[in-house]
Amino acid sequence: MSYPTVFDLIACEFKKAGIEHVLVGGFAVNAHHVTRQTMDVDLMIAVDDLEKASAALSAAGYRKGPENSVVTRFKGDGKLLLDIDLILVEPSTFHKILSRGQEVSIAGRFFKVPSLEHLIAMKFHALKNDPENRTPKDLLDIIHLVRRNGMDPQGVPFRKLCETYGASGLFEKIQFLSKGPL
Numbered sequence: 127m128s129y130p131t132v133f134d135l136i137a138c139e140f141k142k143a144g145i146e147h148v149l150v151g152g153f154a155v156n157a158h159h160v161t162r163q164t165m166d167v168d169l170m171i172a173v174d175d176l177e178k179a180s181a182a183l184s185a186a187g188y189r190k191g192p193e194n195s196v197v198t199r200f201k202g203d204g205k206l207l208l209d210i211d212l213i214l215v216e217p218s219t220f221h222k223i224l225s226r227g228q229e230v231s232i233a234g235r236f237f238k239v240p241s242l243e244h245l246i247a248m249k250f251h252a253l254k255n256d257p258e259n260r261t262p263k264d265l266l267d268i269i270h271l272v273r274r275n276g277m278d279p280q281g282v283p284f285r286k287l288c289e290t291y292g293a294s295g296l297f298e299k300i301q302f303l304s305k306g307p308l
Contacts, residue, residue, distance in 0.1 A: 129186075129207075131233045132167055132202065132207050132208045132210065133167075133232050133233040133234075133235045134233065134234075134235060135186050135207065136167070136169065136210070136235075137235040137236075137237070139182040139183070139185070139186055140179070140182060142182070143178045143179070143181070143182045144178070145171060145175045145179050146172070146175070146220070146224060147169045147170065147171050147179075147237075147238075148170040148171075148220070148223055148224055148227055148237075148238045148239065148240060149167070149168070149169060149170075149230075149232070149238065149239050150168045150169065150170045150239070150245070151164060151166070151167070151168025151211070151213075152164025152166075152168070153167065153168070153232060153237075153239070154168075154239040154240055154245055155245070155267050155270075155271065157228075157230040157232075157239045158239070158242055158245060158271055158275055159274045159275060160267065160270040160271055160274050162270075165208065165209070166199075166208050166209040166211055167208050167209070167210045167211070168210075168211045168213055169210060169212055169213065170212075170213040170214075170215060170223065171212055171213070171214065171220065172214075172216070172217040172220040172221075173215060173216060173217070174217055176198065176212065176214060179212055180198070180200075183210060184200075186207075187202075187203060187207070188200040188201060188202060188207070188210065189201045195214070196213065196214055197211050197212065197213055197214065198211070198212045198214065199211050199212075200212070223240050223244050224238055226240075226241045226244060227239055227240050227241060227244070228241065242271065242275050242277065243283070243287060245271065246268055246272070246277075246284075246287055247287055247291045248291075249264045249267055249268050249271075250268070250287060250288060250290075250291035250292035250293075250296065251291050251292075252264050253293060254291065254292055254293040257293065265299075265300070265303070268300065269300060269303060269304050272300075272304065273304070279300060279301065279304050284297075285297055288300065
């Protein structure tokens with residue numbers, strides 16, 4: 127079946143297949159009032175739903191690309207359909223993020239995005255596990271998310287997020303970087 131946007135495809139096909147999902151990545155950052163370009167759609171799903179999601183995306187014309195234990199990429203047609211990255215998490219983690227997420231409208235479709243705290247925790251986790259590739263984008267995302275959403279970067283809740291999900295010294299680095307204009 128042909129869809130006008132990737133968001134129509136996800137909303138219809140994932141609903142039909144019974145796949146709960148949370149929109150993460152650049153579109154979630156945008157939903158939290160920070161403008162950032164993105165070249166793909168990142169969806170978090172429970173790892174148990176990977177087989178159903180693979181079937182739904184393949185049936186819609188996507189080709190399975192690189193994958194590892196955390197991410198599976200699906201390549202779109204390069205014209206209308208953006209690539210989709212499925213971020214795989216344990217069902218208990220997924221349901222915690224889903225239950226505290228907020229609903230947003232994108233291209234006339236409704237999606238859940240993580241709460242601000244969960245999104246920042248995900249960014250910290252990505253930085254901690256792949257600092258070489260994730261630092262420039264995710265560090266700036268965190269600083270902008272904190273600023274645009276009125277979170278106190280020196281407050282106890284933010285420090286706790288840093289210490290729980292981030293690498294050692296990240297809180298201090300963010301304190302230093304967030305003092306100047308970005």
